[in-house]
Amino acid sequence: MTFEESIQRLEEIVRQMEQGSVPLEESLKLFEEGTALVAACTGQLDSAEQKIVQLMKSPSGDPVELPFETDS
Amino acid sequence: MDAKVYSVSQINQYIKTILDRDVLLTNVCVSGELSNYKVYPSGHHYFTLKDAEGAMRCVMFKGSAMRLRFRPENGMKVLVTGRVTVFLRDGAYQLYCEFMMPEGAGDLHVAFEQLKQKLQAEGLFDPSHKKPIPAYPQKIAIITSSAGAAVHDMLRILGKRYPLCKVILLPVRVQGPEAPAEICEAIRYVNRFTLADLIITGRGGGSIEDLWAFNDERVAYEIYRSQIPIISAVGHEPDVTISDYVADLRAATPSNAAELAVPDQLELCQKLQSLEIRAKQAISGQLQFQRQRVMRLKGSRTLQDPMNILRDRGMILDHLQKQLAAAMQQQLAGKRQKFIGFAAAMEAMSPFKVLARGYSMTMNERGRVVTDAAVVQPGDKIIVTLSAGRLQAIVQETEGETYDI
Numbered sequence: 001m002t003f004e005e006s007i008q009r010l011e012e013i014v015r016q017m018e019q020g021s022v023p024l025e026e027s028l029k030l031f032e033e034g035t036a037l038v039a040a041c042t043g044q045l046d047s048a049e050q051k052i053v054q055l056m057k058s059p060s061g062d063p064v065e066l067p068f069e070t071d072s
Numbered sequence: 073m074d075a076k077v078y079s080v081s082q083i084n085q086y087i088k089t090i091l092d093r094d095v096l097l098t099n100v101c102v103s104g105e106l107s108n109y110k111v112y113p114s115g116h117h118y119f120t121l122k123d124a125e126g127a128m129r130c131v132m133f134k135g136s137a138m139r140l141r142f143r144p145e146n147g148m149k150v151l152v153t154g155r156v157t158v159f160l161r162d163g164a165y166q167l168y169c170e171f172m173m174p175e176g177a178g179d180l181h182v183a184f185e186q187l188k189q190k191l192q193a194e195g196l197f198d199p200s201h202k203k204p205i206p207a208y209p210q211k212i213a214i215i216t217s218s219a220g221a222a223v224h225d226m227l228r229i230l231g232k233r234y235p236l237c238k239v240i241l242l243p244v245r246v247q248g249p250e251a252p253a254e255i256c257e258a259i260r261y262v263n264r265f266t267l268a269d270l271i272i273t274g275r276g277g278g279s280i281e282d283l284w285a286f287n288d289e290r291v292a293y294e295i296y297r298s299q300i301p302i303i304s305a306v307g308h309e310p311d312v313t314i315s316d317y318v319a320d321l322r323a324a325t326p327s328n329a330a331e332l333a334v335p336d337q338l339e340l341c342q343k344l345q346s347l348e349i350r351a352k353q354a355i356s357g358q359l360q361f362q363r364q365r366v367m368r369l370k371g372s373r374t375l376q377d378p379m380n381i382l383r384d385r386g387m388i389l390d391h392l393q394k395q396l397a398a399a400m401q402q403q404l405a406g407k408r409q410k411f412i413g414f415a416a417a418m419e420a421m422s423p424f425k426v427l428a429r430g431y432s433m434t435m436n437e438r439g440r441v442v443t444d445a446a447v448v449q450p451g452d453k454i455i456v457t458l459s460a461g462r463l464q465a466i467v468q469e470t471e472g473e474t475y476d477i
Binding site for chain 2: 002003004007010011013014017018020024027028030031034035038041042044045048049050051052053054055056063065068
């Protein structure tokens with residue numbers, strides 16, 4: 001599941017729970033799923049390291065990915 | 073005295089010599105309005121420069137015309153630099169132009185306006201053609217110079233806001249004659265191999281000449297054709313280029329582009345926290361509601377003491393039983409009355425009561441009751457039943473009369 005899909009699913013879960021028409025047992029399941037998604041998304045953001053590559057033409061003519069150093 | 077006779081060509085040449093020797097006319101700057109502008113297949117430009125009182129024939133040869141950075145149009149006010157000399161064949165003088173600039177505005181500004189109008193008419197700036205920018209891009213391709221502050225600013229801001237997104241840099245020249253072709257090639261390449269969900273192209277600030285690659289027609293068409301959304305980020309806030317008009321989104325600066333391209337992780341964390349709080353409130357609210365429901369039911373009389381149900385049931389049962397008994401009694405009483413009635417009637421009709429009154433019952437030998445004297449003969453045996461006891465008798469005599477009872 002992409003980050004975007006996780007957020008969308010989370011918003012859907014909260015929408016359903018707030019609507020109030022979900023039976024208690026299912027609400028508890030949704031709550032569990034929601035909490036797990038929050039943890040996953042937060043974890044992804046906290047641990048993410050920016051990946052930067054540079055596309056250069058190699059001698060053969062095919063582009064090749066090289067890491068790009070930033071001054072910082 | 074004979075006047076000297078000259079040929080046409082001699083006079084033309086004479087005039088040409090005078091003009092060619094004139095310092096002013098060999099290098100003059102003339103201001104006027106363009107008219108009768110014609111571009112010949114040869115590449116030479118022929119036109120007339122005029123003002124309120126007069127006009128002058130002009131020509132601009134291909135070599136000079138190629139250097140024009142804008143498209144001269146009839147009615148335009150221009151400044152022309154060149155030399156005035158005689159075209160011998162026609163016997164006319166012409167201004168041979170080397171340079172031409174629009175008067176008032178710079179030639180590049182004029183060219184900008186001309187291209188802007190042309191592309192707008194073709195629909196390249198149509199809002200309906202613009203694609204939405206992805207909310208959470210996973211890969212961004214940046215097409216810009218690998219040197220300079222622009223790229224570093226963008227990388228820094230992208231890294232700070234949304235490190236989840238991978239950045240692919242395609243370094244290109246962003247000024248000079250080769251720049252437009254390189255920019256176009258890079259945009260094509262990203263599209264061909266779907267290297268990213270989003271493209272940012274642009275450069276840092278500069279003069280209109282420096283930014284000129286992003287006003288190039290080829291770059292405009294390439295941006296328009298791109299299937300991947302493009303954010304255009306050229307120069308500083310007041311600089312607007314053709315690329316900015318064609319792109320799916322315009323950023324005032326390269327840094328602004330990085331802000332528009334990705335969400336901010338701090339805001340995302342807050343959003344996640346807020347969603348979590350809402351979920352907790354929703355579940356806690358639901359639990360509380362259900363708990364209250366249970367409490368209410370628990371407090372009901374019935375649940376408090378289940379025996380109550382039984383007691384209640386018992387009372388109903390007793391009541392029903394009483395009712396049944398009473399009903400039975402009534403029925404029985406009724407029936408008893410009827411029975412007593414019948415019994416009394418029966419008794420009254422009882423033969424034994426009749427016998428007790430002195431009557432007797434007579435039967436023949438076969439047990440048949442005799443009511444008519446005519447059915448017996450003297451000598452027949454008869455049995456007479458009395459109230460008490462029976463008589464076995466033989467008939468002596470019969471008398472035929474019967475009495476009406």
